[in-house]
Amino acid sequence: MEKNINVSSEVGRLRRLIIHSPDEGIGKVIPTKAQEWLFEDIIHLDTMRSKEYDLYVKLLLYFLDYDKIHGAITDADHPMNSRNYYKPDKEEYFNSDKVVEPQYLLSEILEHRDVRNRLVASVCAYEETSYAIQDQLLELPSKILSRTLISGIMPDGTMIFPPIPNFIFTRDIGIVVNDYLLMNKPAKAARARESIITKYILFNHPAFSEYKDNIIEITETEDFFLLDAEEQEKSKITMEGGDIMTIAPNHLLVGVSERTTLHAASRVVQLMHEKGIVEKVTVIKIPAKRAYMHIDTTFTQVKRNMWVMFGSFSREGIKKERHGVLESLVGDSKNEYKLDIKQYIKGRDYSDPITFEYLEDLLDDISQNDLKSEEPTEFIFSGNNEFPYGRREQWTDSCNVLAIKEGVIIGYDRNDKTTESFRKKGIEPITAEELLRKFDKGELMPDEVENTLILLPSAELSRARGGSHCMSMPLLRDSLFN
Numbered sequence: 001m002e003k004n005i006n007v008s009s010e011v012g013r014l015r016r017l018i019i020h021s022p023d024e025g026i027g028k029v030i031p032t033k034a035q036e037w038l039f040e041d042i043i044h045l046d047t048m049r050s051k052e053y054d055l056y057v058k059l060l061l062y063f064l065d066y067d068k069i070h071g072a073i074t075d076a077d078h079p080m081n082s083r084n085y086y087k088p089d090k091e092e093y094f095n096s097d098k099v100v101e102p103q104y105l106l107s108e109i110l111e112h113r114d115v116r117n118r119l120v121a122s123v124c125a126y127e128e129t130s131y132a133i134q135d136q137l138l139e140l141p142s143k144i145l146s147r148t149l150i151s152g153i154m155p156d157g158t159m160i161f162p163p164i165p166n167f168i169f170t171r172d173i174g175i176v177v178n179d180y181l182l183m184n185k186p187a188k189a190a191r192a193r194e195s196i197i198t199k200y201i202l203f204n205h206p207a208f209s210e211y212k213d214n215i216i217e218i219t220e221t222e223d224f225f226l227l228d229a230e231e232q233e234k235s236k237i238t239m240e241g242g243d244i245m246t247i248a249p250n251h252l253l254v255g256v257s258e259r260t261t262l263h264a265a266s267r268v269v270q271l272m273h274e275k276g277i278v279e280k281v282t283v284i285k286i287p288a289k290r291a292y293m294h295i296d297t298t299f300t301q302v303k304r305n306m307w308v309m310f311g312s313f314s315r316e317g318i319k320k321e322r323h324g325v326l327e328s329l330v331g332d333s334k335n336e337y338k339l340d341i342k343q344y345i346k347g348r349d350y351s352d353p354i355t356f357e358y359l360e361d362l363l364d365d366i367s368q369n370d371l372k373s374e375e376p377t378e379f380i381f382s383g384n385n386e387f388p389y390g391r392r393e394q395w396t397d398s399c400n401v402l403a404i405k406e407g408v409i410i411g412y413d414r415n416d417k418t419t420e421s422f423r424k425k426g427i428e429p430i431t432a433e434e435l436l437r438k439f440d441k442g443e444l445m446p447d448e449v450e451n452t453l454i455l456l457p458s459a460e461l462s463r464a465r466g467g468s469h470c471m472s473m474p475l476l477r478d479s480l481f482n
């Protein structure tokens with residue numbers, strides 16, 4: 001039987017994924033709420049959609065669902081058609097089962113009375129909505145209700161609860177590990193409703209029905225409830241998908257970061273082993289800082305033997321920090337860039353994990369041993385490691401790329417120094433507009449694209465503090481070992 005959920009690497013040919021197009025809630029963010037809602041700024045919604053995100057959707061459709069999009073663009077983008085092709089509540093919506101939109105899946109499950117009642121009650125309880133509003137919501141048509149539950153905005157324009165502007169970062173709501181679905185437990189209140197909605201979709205939509213027993217929810221244990229508030233703060237479990245990478249069929253990476261706690265990581269290690277999902281789990285501790293909230297903001301994979309990473313976390317970067325007398329007096333343990341990397345193998349004593357001194361050592365081991373690369377491992381550094389571009393470009397997601405297949409990746413157009421480094425390693429940049437033009441004209445077929453960095457316009461998108469890796473939750477990738 002054909003599988004519809006399976007991910008066993010970061011770079012195998014992408015076949016299905018979940019993405020969410022920026023909804024009207026994003027256009028309601030105001031400056032005083034931006035930080036709490038995890039945006040660095042307010043954005044211009046029309047630009048973000050029609051000049052940036054829609055291009056991402058078109059690229060994905062071309063690569064994953066060619067017949068849906070080929071020949072459809074002129075109509076889809078005609079100003080008279082109000083972008084309805086991209087809107088899940090409209091007749092003209094592209095409705096692909098390869099490029100999947102949670103708002104659409106949600107509208108489908110809301111057709112069932114029982115699911116509708118339970119979900120509306122859960123959301124209203126969480127958002128402390130009045131009973132009267134709850135009743136009004138229950139009467140809305142499913143497509144409208146779905147839109148409202150996500151955006152927080154009623155059809156008459158009233159805001160009934162806050163938006164969830166980060167829902168575009170579908171990576172964070174959960175991760176597919178082989179044929180299991182690991183649900184997140186968000187660290188930030190601003191992302192809680194995303195998680196409630198996702199849970200209902202995964203447990204109730206027929207697309208996931210065969211995988212119901214494979215959904216893993218991580219919850220607190222009973223001891224936790226009796227801890228005092230301070231202890232609870234220290235030992236709570238939060239985990240977001242940007243910190244989890246299914247890097248090889250038998251190997252999972254787990255970041256410990258601003259968003260994913262040590263307690264969460266240790267539970268993931270145990271669960272993976274108990275359920276026999278993967279044998280190797282590597283935990284990578286990065287500094288708990290806003291600038292690198294998840295590990296996927298500091299490195300992602302380009303192909304079997306190629307990675308893009310934040311230079312400050314590299315061997316060179318760390319050695320540079322060590323040079324002075326002051327640094328030597330302070331010592332490595334105080335060097336915030338010195339990552340702590342521990343690998344746990346099923347059956348091996350947990351008190352004796354394998355350690356890696358530098359991130360490159362781990363990534364090289366993955367390329368050579370897990371993924372059987374026949375070529376040396378290569379690294380591309382954010383901003384070409386030039387001062388101060390490494391940090392500038394990491395902030396605008398130079399290290400956060402989505403691989404369509406080995407060597408073909410989508411990144412942002414604004415990270416010029418990183419782009420230049422890609423070019424030097426044989427990954428040629430092309431703008432999304434230009435590539436789409438070639439696809440539209442039939443000058444190039446998506447499957448013919450090799451060794452390419454596709455540059456997505458990003459003036460607005462990058463203000464939301466996430467890149468294409470964050471904006472994707474892969475459901476199905478081809479295996480790298482066929």
Ligand SMILES: NC(=[NH2+])NCCC[C@H](N)C(=O)O
Pocket residue numbers: 037038039166169171172241242243293294296297464465466467469470
């Ligand atoms: N996987 C990621 N790196 N996601 C980025 C999420 C960005 C989002 N604004 C947040 O702070 O939550």
